[in-house]
Amino acid sequence: MRKFKLFFDKEKEEKWLNEMCRQGWGMTNFFMGVYTFMPCAPGQYTYQVDLPEFQGGTGSRDQRKRDYIEFVESTGAEYVCSWVFYMIFRKETCKGNFKLYTDPESEIRLFGRLRRLFLLVGLIEFFLSIFQTANYINYVTNYWGPNLGENVVMFLGLCLPYAFTITIIIMVIRFTRKINKLKLYQ
Amino acid sequence: MAERQTAMTEAVYYILLSLKAPNHGYGIIQNTLEITKGRLELGAGTLYGAVNTLLDRGWIRLYSEDKHSRKKKQYLITEKGNTALEQEIKRLEELLENGRNIMCTEAGKEEKHEEI
Numbered sequence: 001m002r003k004f005k006l007f008f009d010k011e012k013e014e015k016w017l018n019e020m021c022r023q024g025w026g027m028t029n030f031f032m033g034v035y036t037f038m039p040c041a042p043g044q045y046t047y048q049v050d051l052p053e054f055q056g057g058t059g060s061r062d063q064r065k066r067d068y069i070e071f072v073e074s075t076g077a078e079y080v081c082s083w084v085f086y087m088i089f090r091k092e093t094c095k096g097n098f099k100l101y102t103d104p105e106s107e108i109r110l111f112g113r114l115r116r117l118f119l120l121v122g123l124i125e126f127f128l129s130i131f132q133t134a135n136y137i138n139y140v141t142n143y144w145g146p147n148l149g150e151n152v153v154m155f156l157g158l159c160l161p162y163a164f165t166i167t168i169i170i171m172v173i174r175f176t177r178k179i180n181k182l183k184l185y186q
Numbered sequence: 187m188a189e190r191q192t193a194m195t196e197a198v199y200y201i202l203l204s205l206k207a208p209n210h211g212y213g214i215i216q217n218t219l220e221i222t223k224g225r226l227e228l229g230a231g232t233l234y235g236a237v238n239t240l241l242d243r244g245w246i247r248l249y250s251e252d253k254h255s256r257k258k259k260q261y262l263i264t265e266k267g268n269t270a271l272e273q274e275i276k277r278l279e280e281l282l283e284n285g286r287n288i289m290c291t292e293a294g295k296e297e298k299h300e301e302i
Contacts, residue, residue, distance in 0.1 A: 033286070050231060052231065052234075053231075053234070053235050068234060070228060070232075071211050071234050071259075072230040072231075072234075073209065074210070074211055074212045075212050075215060075230045075233075076212075077230065090281075092285065097227060097228075099229045100195075100229045100230055100231035100232070101229050101231045101232050102226075102228055102229035102232045103195060103196065103197050103232055105195050105197070105232075105234050106197070106229070106231060106232035106236070110231070174287060
C-alpha cells in the first residue's frame with residue numbers, strides 16, 4: 001500500500017508510522033512524500049525518524065553513514081530507509097523500548113541539527129518567494145488576461161513558496177522552544 | 187590551560203565505566219542497563235554521539251575492529267579518560283557528602299522546631 005503525506009514534524013511522523021503499524025501496516029520505504037507500507041502483525045514495530053549526526057569519525061560521508069546504520073542495527077534495530085539527510089529505523093516491539101535519543105544533551109543536538117536544516121531550506125524558500133513575487137508582478141502588469149486557469153496557476157505559484165516559508169519559520173520557532181525547554185533539564 | 191572539569195552527563199559517565207574493559211556499542215548499552223538495574227537505557231543515537239565526542243577528546247580509543255562481525259568496533263578507556271573519571275567521582279563524592287551533611291542537620295533542626 002502507498003500513501004502520500006508531507007510531514008514537517010518528525011515526532012508527528014513517528015506517531016503516524018506507529019499508528020499505521022498498530023493497524024497492521026509496517027512502513028518499508030519512502031520517496032518524495034510517498035510512504036510504502038507492507039502488511040505486518042499489528043504493533044510489530046516501533047519506528048524512529050532520525051537526522052543522524054555524522055560529526056567526527058573518519059572516512060567519506062557514505063562510509064560514516066554505513067557505520068552509523070551498522071551501529072544502530074547492532075542494538076537490535078532495523079534500518080528501513082533513508083531520504084536525503086533523514087533515516088528511518090524500526091525495532092520489533094517485543095525486543096524492548098526503542099528510542100534513539102535518551103538524554104537532553106543529545107536531544108538538544110538533534111533539534112539543533114533539525115533547526116539548521118530547516119533554516120537552510122527556509123532561506124532557499126524565502127529567496128524563491130521573492131523571485132516568485134517579482135515574477136507575479138511582471139505577469140499581472142503585462143500578461144493578466146481572460147485565461148482564468150492561467151491566472152489561478154500563477155497565483156498559486158506565488159502563494160505556495162510563501163506558505164512553505166511560513167511553515168518552516170513556525171517549525172524553526174518550535175525547534176527553538178523545544179531546545180530551550182530541554183536546556184532546563186540539562 | 188587545563189581543561190575545566192564540568193559535570194559529566196550520565197551517558198558519558200556510564201560509557202566510561204563500561205569501557206574499563208574493551209567493549210562494543212551494544213555491550214555499553216547492556217552494561218549500563220545492568221549496573222543501573224534497568225534504569226538507564228542509552229539510545230543508539232545518544233550513544234553514537236557521545237562515543238564520537240569521547241574519541242575526539244581522547245578519553246576513549248578504538249581497541250579493535252572486526253570487519254566480519256556486526257558488533258565490530260570495540261573501544262577502551264584511555265589514561266586521560268581514567269583521570270577524568272576519577273575527578274568526576276571525587277566531585278560526585280563531595281556533592282553527596284555535602285548533601286547528606288546538610289540534609290541530616292536540616293532534618294534535626296526541623297524536628298527541634300516542631301518540638302517548640
